[in-house]
Amino acid sequence: PSANIGVVGLAVMGSNLARNLASREGNTVAVYNRTTAKTDALLEAHPEAGFVHTATVQEFADSLQKPRTAIIMVKAGRPTDAVIDELCEVFEAGDVIVDGGNSLFTDTIRREKAVRETGINFVGCGISGGEEGALKGPSLMPGGSVEGYKTLGPILSTIAAVAEGEPCVTHVGTDGAGHFVKMVHNGIEYADMQLIGEAYDLIRQGTGASPAQIADIFGKWNDGELNSYLIEITAEVLRQTDAETGKALVDVIVDQAGAKGTGAWTVQTALDLGIPVSGIAEAVFARSLSSKPKQRAVTGDLPGPSASAVDDAEAFIEDVRLALFASKIVAYSQGFDLIVQGAEEYDWDIKKGDIAAIWRGGCIIRAQFLNRITDAYADEPDLVALLSAPYFREALTAAQDGWRRVVVAAAQSGIPAPAFSSSLAYYDGLRAERLPAALVQGQRDFFGAHTYKRTDKEGTFHTLWSGDRSEVTAEDTH
Numbered sequence: 001p002s003a004n005i006g007v008v009g010l011a012v013m014g015s016n017l018a019r020n021l022a023s024r025e026g027n028t029v030a031v032y033n034r035t036t037a038k039t040d041a042l043l044e045a046h047p048e049a050g051f052v053h054t055a056t057v058q059e060f061a062d063s064l065q066k067p068r069t070a071i072i073m074v075k076a077g078r079p080t081d082a083v084i085d086e087l088c089e090v091f092e093a094g095d096v097i098v099d100g101g102n103s104l105f106t107d108t109i110r111r112e113k114a115v116r117e118t119g120i121n122f123v124g125c126g127i128s129g130g131e132e133g134a135l136k137g138p139s140l141m142p143g144g145s146v147e148g149y150k151t152l153g154p155i156l157s158t159i160a161a162v163a164e165g166e167p168c169v170t171h172v173g174t175d176g177a178g179h180f181v182k183m184v185h186n187g188i189e190y191a192d193m194q195l196i197g198e199a200y201d202l203i204r205q206g207t208g209a210s211p212a213q214i215a216d217i218f219g220k221w222n223d224g225e226l227n228s229y230l231i232e233i234t235a236e237v238l239r240q241t242d243a244e245t246g247k248a249l250v251d252v253i254v255d256q257a258g259a260k261g262t263g264a265w266t267v268q269t270a271l272d273l274g275i276p277v278s279g280i281a282e283a284v285f286a287r288s289l290s291s292k293p294k295q296r297a298v299t300g301d302l303p304g305p306s307a308s309a310v311d312d313a314e315a316f317i318e319d320v321r322l323a324l325f326a327s328k329i330v331a332y333s334q335g336f337d338l339i340v341q342g343a344e345e346y347d348w349d350i351k352k353g354d355i356a357a358i359w360r361g362g363c364i365i366r367a368q369f370l371n372r373i374t375d376a377y378a379d380e381p382d383l384v385a386l387l388s389a390p391y392f393r394e395a396l397t398a399a400q401d402g403w404r405r406v407v408v409a410a411a412q413s414g415i416p417a418p419a420f421s422s423s424l425a426y427y428d429g430l431r432a433e434r435l436p437a438a439l440v441q442g443q444r445d446f447f448g449a450h451t452y453k454r455t456d457k458e459g460t461f462h463t464l465w466s467g468d469r470s471e472v473t474a475e476d477t478h
């Protein structure tokens with residue numbers, strides 16, 4: 001056997017990852033695809049990679065040095081299960097099967113358990129960075145047994161992106177931990193994209209700036225604390241002119257956002273775990289709303305203010321920048337809360353600081369301020385809320401006035417800014433001294449005898465709402 005690593009599934013992500021692996025010193029990569037024509041094509045297009053061509057799973061297994069390590073890069077769901085089953089037939093105890101797809105973490109938990117029975121190690125590895133990341137250096141989020149990571153870890157370290165001199169890969173935790181963290185990454189990705197979209201929309205409608213002018217604004221923002229991959233590509237998308245019509249490309253693209261489901265998983269999981277990821281949820285729902293042409297067609301004439309230009313464009317743009325930064329902090333904070341709760345629920349030892357560190361390079365949500373998150377967790381590993389860390393506290397203090405003005409302006413001009421507003425409400429919710437949740441508890445007690453606690457003494461209480469309205473301790477209600 002001549003290969004030290006194999007890749008199964010040679011669509012774009014798989015091919016690019018295989019090429020990345022092959023380009024690193026010491027690696028010989030075996031490749032396998034169900035349709036051999038794809039394997040042939042890859043070898044023909046990239047003779048420099050020195051791939052080991054295999055036409056059957058058996059050949060693939062035979063070409064790998066032991067313990068064998070194979071990364072599966074096929075569609076999440078059934079196709080992944082099918083490949084795992086095939087590999088389990090030809091692999092043996094001690095080998096390592098890695099699922100590099102966007103798998104649902106509960107599937108990964110199930111698969112890891114099943115594969116472990118055979119003695120084979122199973123690793124669910126989140127991979128972020130899109131096609132280019134796969135080729136040049138992604139952010140990698142592997143989860144699985146420590147044993148399986150022993151042979152895999154060093155290989156992954158060679159292909160991962162590098163940030164601040166460190167490879168963007170860490171053993172996230174056991175079984176589904178890696179895919180869980182990748183799911184949250186995608187939730188944050190949705191939020192970040194939606195927030196940027198709202199910023200663009202507000203500036204466009206509020207100041208009348210053209211997409212190309214807004215591209216320049218984003219370009220400038222990218223030099224400051226908002227510096228990030230998504231801001232950078234936003235400028236590029238906005239600057240793009242459509243060759244056919246001469247218009248800005250963004251004006252030619254149908255305004256209905258697609259979604260493959262990872263954002264929805266994040267929110268579904270957050271609902272199950274009781275974590276308010278409201279900014280992320282708004283982002284998912286904003287995509288759903290955009291894709292409802294029938295509803296939009298019959299509601300387009302509902303009344304609203306006509307968007308009027310703001311008085312001071314420059315000041316407004318700065319407020320939007322502040323609102324974007326503050327809301328972005330909220331999105332990451334909510335994402336980290338979900339990771340903490342997931343780790344508790346599924347018994348994963350996830351180091352938040354390490355997650356922030358491996359998101360600094362390679363992935364879609366890579367951003368300058370992840371260094372700040374890494375620092376915050378380094379200073380205080382058990383930090384309860386990112387918002388309370390000194391750097392973020394200061395940033396929010398500086399941003400909140402502008403943030404509020406933007407949300408007010410959006411509401412007054414009838415420009416939808418669900419993620420900006422929701423993030424602000426979350427911020428105000430957390431900082432509120434008293435919440436109307438007290439009234440909700442009263443209501444629940446009224447109609448369902450659900451009981452409440454008192455601020456002034458221990459115990460659980462119920463008011464006899466349909467009786468004399470005196471208060472009894474909860475035990476008395478049964």
Ligand code: 6PG
Binds near residue numbers: 262364
């Ligand atoms: C990444 C991306 C990538 C992909 C997602 C989201 O980290 O490289 O998250 O995995 O873009 O599948 O896609 P949707 O927007 O279609 O849900």
